[in-house]
Structures are given as structure tokens and as C-alpha cells.
Amino acid sequence: MSNPALRDEVVQLAQALIRLDTSNPPGNETPAAELLAEHLRAAGAACELIGPDPSRLNLIARVRGTREGPSVMLMAHTDVVPAPTDGWTVPPFGATLRDGRLHGRGAADMKGELAARAVALAEYARSGERPAGDLVLVAEADEEGNTADVGMSWLVREREDLRCDYAINEGGGILLDLADGRRVVTISVGEKQVSSLRVRVHGTAGHASVPAAADNPLHHAADATKRLLETEAPMEITPVVTRALEALGAPAALSESDAIEWAARLHPILADELPPMTRLTVTPTGLKTYEPSNVIPPYVDVICDCRAVPGQDEDDIRGHVAGALGDGYRYEMELLEPLAGGTESPVDTPLYEACREYVAARLPGAELLPLVSPGFTDSHWVRGAFGTVSYGFAPVFTMDLDAYFDGVHGADECLDVADLVEMTEFHLHALRVLSR
Ligand SMILES: [Zn+2]
Numbered sequence: 001m002s003n004p005a006l007r008d009e010v011v012q013l014a015q016a017l018i019r020l021d022t023s024n025p026p027g028n029e030t031p032a033a034e035l036l037a038e039h040l041r042a043a044g045a046a047c048e049l050i051g052p053d054p055s056r057l058n059l060i061a062r063v064r065g066t067r068e069g070p071s072v073m074l075m076a077h078t079d080v081v082p083a084p085t086d087g088w089t090v091p092p093f094g095a096t097l098r099d100g101r102l103h104g105r106g107a108a109d110m111k112g113e114l115a116a117r118a119v120a121l122a123e124y125a126r127s128g129e130r131p132a133g134d135l136v137l138v139a140e141a142d143e144e145g146n147t148a149d150v151g152m153s154w155l156v157r158e159r160e161d162l163r164c165d166y167a168i169n170e171g172g173g174i175l176l177d178l179a180d181g182r183r184v185v186t187i188s189v190g191e192k193q194v195s196s197l198r199v200r201v202h203g204t205a206g207h208a209s210v211p212a213a214a215d216n217p218l219h220h221a222a223d224a225t226k227r228l229l230e231t232e233a234p235m236e237i238t239p240v241v242t243r244a245l246e247a248l249g250a251p252a253a254l255s256e257s258d259a260i261e262w263a264a265r266l267h268p269i270l271a272d273e274l275p276p277m278t279r280l281t282v283t284p285t286g287l288k289t290y291e292p293s294n295v296i297p298p299y300v301d302v303i304c305d306c307r308a309v310p311g312q313d314e315d316d317i318r319g320h321v322a323g324a325l326g327d328g329y330r331y332e333m334e335l336l337e338p339l340a341g342g343t344e345s346p347v348d349t350p351l352y353e354a355c356r357e358y359v360a361a362r363l364p365g366a367e368l369l370p371l372v373s374p375g376f377t378d379s380h381w382v383r384g385a386f387g388t389v390s391y392g393f394a395p396v397f398t399m400d401l402d403a404y405f406d407g408v409h410g411a412d413e414c415l416d417v418a419d420l421v422e423m424t425e426f427h428l429h430a431l432r433v434l435s436r
Contacts, residue, residue, distance in 0.1 A: 006123060010424045011102065011417060013039060014115035015095035017078075018104035024079035026055075027148070029141040032078040032111075033059040036118050036139050043122035050159070051141060056150045059139040060162070061118075063125050065435070069132020070350065072434050073164040073388065074121060074427060075378055076114035077143030077151065080106040087411030101399070101414040109408045110170045112415040113394045113423055114139060117168070120427030124435075131435030136164060143378050152378040156385035163386040166351040166434060168427065169379045171392020172371065174401065175363065178266040183366040184247065185359045186269075187352070188392030190240055190344030190372040191380055193308040195335050197282065198301050199224060199321060202330040205291075205298040214296040218289070220329040221300035225284045228304065231324035233280040233316075235260070236309045240344060240372050241277055247369050269401065276374045280316055281307045282324075306335075307374055310342045341376050343383035345390055354433045355393050358426050363397065395422040 013036075020031045030049070037047040040061040051057040059078075065071065083092035083105040090096040092105040102112060121137045142151035155162055171188035178184060201221040206214025237256050248266065250259040260278055264271040286303040306317050314335055321333055347370050356368045379390035396404060399416035407413030 006119060006424060007421050009122075010115050010119040010420055011097070013119060014102055014107070014112045014420060017111040017115055018095040018102070018106050019093055021093050022079045023082040023105070024142060024144045027079050027141055027145065028055050029078040030055055030057040033057045033139055033141075036114075036137075037061065040118060040122055040125070040137065044125040045121060045137075051150050052154060053148070053150045056141040056148070058141055058151060058155055059137070060159070061121060061137040063121065063131055063135040065133040065135070066130040067132050069436070070165040070434055071133035071163075072135050072431060073162065073167040073382065074117040074137045075152075075167055075169040075382070075390075076110055076117055076139055077141070077378060078111075078114065078139050079142055079144050080109065080111070081144050081409050089412055092413075097417070100418065101416050102420060103412060103414040105413055107407065107413045107415040108404055109413070112420050113170060116394065116420055116423035117427050119424050120431060123428055124431050129432070129435070131431070133165065133435065135431055135435060136162065138162065140378060146376070152381040156381045162382070164382070164388050166349070167379065167382050167388045167390035168351070168394075168430060169377055169390055169392050170394065171373050171375075171377050171379070173392070173394040173396055173423075173426075174269070175366070175395075175397045176267045176269055176369070180266065183363060184369040185363065185366055185395070185397075186369050186371050187355055188373045188377075188379075189347055189370045190310055191341045191376055192276070192372060192374050193310065193312065193339040193342030194376050195306045195308075195317070195337055195339045197304040197306050197317065197321070197333055198336055199304065199325075199331055199333045200299050200301050202299045203296070206296040208294045208296050211296065216296050217298065217300045220331075221287055221302050223328070224302050224325050224331065225287065227324045227326070228282055228284050228302070228321070231320070233282070233320045235278045236280070236312065237278060238309055238311065238344075238372070240370055241274075243347060243370050244274070244277075247367050273371060273374065276307065277372045278309065280309060280312055280320055281305075282317060282320055306339075308339060308342065310344050310372065314339060341380045343380050344372065345383060349389050350434060351389055351391060351430070354430045355391065357433070358395075358429050362395075362422075393426075395419060395426050397422055
């Protein structure tokens, strides 16, 4: 980084954020929002703490636009998942610097990224540059829990003024060294839809002392679980997947499924992420009965996690489950909540170009690789409410990826300081390019 003061600033801010325990539950994100507000106010940004729960406030920091031009939102959540001390070799909330890495809960997901976005906006504000459209940082509560309706879900409903043209959030920017020597950098442009499903498998109740007299539904539920685990939904190639295969240079002669297999061999992360991008998954994650242990229950609930590709609906889930289970026993199914998420942003945008340009300058020859995330991020809220073009992108170009991904929601979470600095530079670049 050309300016060593910015490096110190982003490291210190990330450390201060990590030292505030915002484990969710319960969250208690307000001190993190206050810390950021103090930092950004000193730089000249207008700051507002807001939310329905005083202990879980969100920060909106804004540098006002001065003329016609696109508005840009930098997003990051202030909460973290809890940090059981098992497996940690440093205190989870100590923000230890060791071997060029910043350690602690949230270093990677996502207080490092949050600090980088805040410092980029602070630097922009201090520079006296006058943006075209508004530049906004939203530091939101409750992303990890996503059930209390105090964070982004609340903000998009209550604050129409958060409507922005572009948003940058978590979920991409990972440099992948491919098996054939080429390099790509991921950018998350969409998300799968998420729901959960209850398949209630029936039998007949009875006393466990005379097991032969009952039709034990556990027998059927075990079979249903096995069938759901073994049945793959048909492949569904969305435009993003087509574009990803193009970016990877998949040979045109290959069938879709061969192209996915070919691409999966290029990198272990692609082997993990590409197949779920192309199919509905219905994954059993629990079995429930509601009787004491001496009763053969009348039914068993098979609880499943459902992830549908953008464009699919409840009928696709029902059709898949019915096909997997056949008609050997009685069951009914119910979605436990409506399908949520599943939004996608187009890639022919100035923000995509700003990311591509940054990657091309920093890593000559590397391509951007658009992906659909199997998980759920707050990008979904701004895409859904405002039609904002939102991408997951924050450069991780230096850090060992195994250590990076092991730490996210795991022990010894850490981020290479070089990447923290890189993230700051990237966001400053994006703000300057988009606010011209
Ligand atoms: Zn996160």
C-alpha cells in the first residue's frame, strides 16, 4: 500500500472490532457500530446508529453525492458466530498479530473486511474528493442469526434511502490457482434459495415391548433418509454457470455435466462449489420423534435443508422428494418456511468492470469467475428490496486458502494482513471508479 498510515489504520480498526465480542446469539453489536461511527465521523462521513433493538444497532455512514451518478453501498455484518475455545491457540477475542496474520473470531468473517470497507470510505471522505452519487457504508447486525429482524431485513423495509445502485458485500474475491497454471478470482453474483422441509413418515404406534405388532415408522424414516441422501436432482444450468464455464474456458464440445466435471478438476474449491450451483439439494439434517423411548411412535419427521437454484420453486422440491421416496410408505411434506433468497445480479455492470480491472492490474492474466453462493448473505435483501446490483467481493490474494476457510466459523480464524491491506486498496479503487 502506498500509504503505510492506511495499513496501520485498517489493522488497528480490525483489531478493535475483533476485541468487541459480538457473538450471535446474543449479538450485542451496538458497541461495534459505535466504534465505526466514531472512526467515520472523524473522517467527515455522516453517521447514524439505527435499529429496533438498542443493543443491536446498525450503522449507516454516508458521504453525500454532489451530482448525478451511481450510488454505492459497502456492506458488512458486525456480528460473528460464537467461538467455543476448543482448538484455538490464541484468545478468540484477543486480535493477536502472529506471523503476518491477524487472528480472532471475525478476522475472516467478516470484521477484517468490515474494517477495510470502513477505512476505504474514511480515506475517501478525508481526501476531499466529491463523489457523484452517495457512498454509503452499512454495518449491519444479525447476519449470522438472521432471525431477529434487527439487521438488513429491517433496514431495507424501514429505510428506503438505502436504495443504492451498487453494493459490495462478502462472499468472493478468492484467488484460485488452477491445476493447469491459470488463475481466477471468484466473485459471488447470486445465491441459491434456502428453505427447510419436514417429511413426516407414518407408521403405526405401539408399545415397544411388543415390537412386531407395530409398523415402526423409524424403519421407513431410515429408508427415506437413505433415499434422499442417494438421489441427485437433475442438473439445472443457469446463465451464471454458463458464464463461469466460459470464464474457465471449458471446451465447447463437452456436455454440460462433463463440463462441470472438467471444471471441478481444476481446483478443490470448484469441486466443492460448482456441483451445488447446478442442482437442487435436499439434505436430511435431522430425525425427530415425539414419544418416550418405550413407545413406538406413530410417525417420524425427517428434517431436511433445501437449496434450490435461482428460478426453481416449491414444486421442484416436492417433485424431487416424491421421486426419491417412491410409494413404499405413507408420508407428507411441508416447507417449514417459504423459499428465500435465490437472487442474482447481472454481470455486465460498471461494478463488475471495476472488480475485473482491479484483478487485471494486480494479477496480470487472472480472470474473474462469477459464482452463485450455496449459502445466504445480506446481498439477498438489497437485491430483493431495491434491485441493487450486489456482489460478494473482497480480495484474498495472499492467504493460504485452507487456513482461511478452516477459520471461518472454525477455530483460529485469521486473515493475512497483506489481504486486509489489499481489501482496503480494492474498495478505495472501486469507490473512486464508480463515483467519478
Ligand atoms: Zn459473513
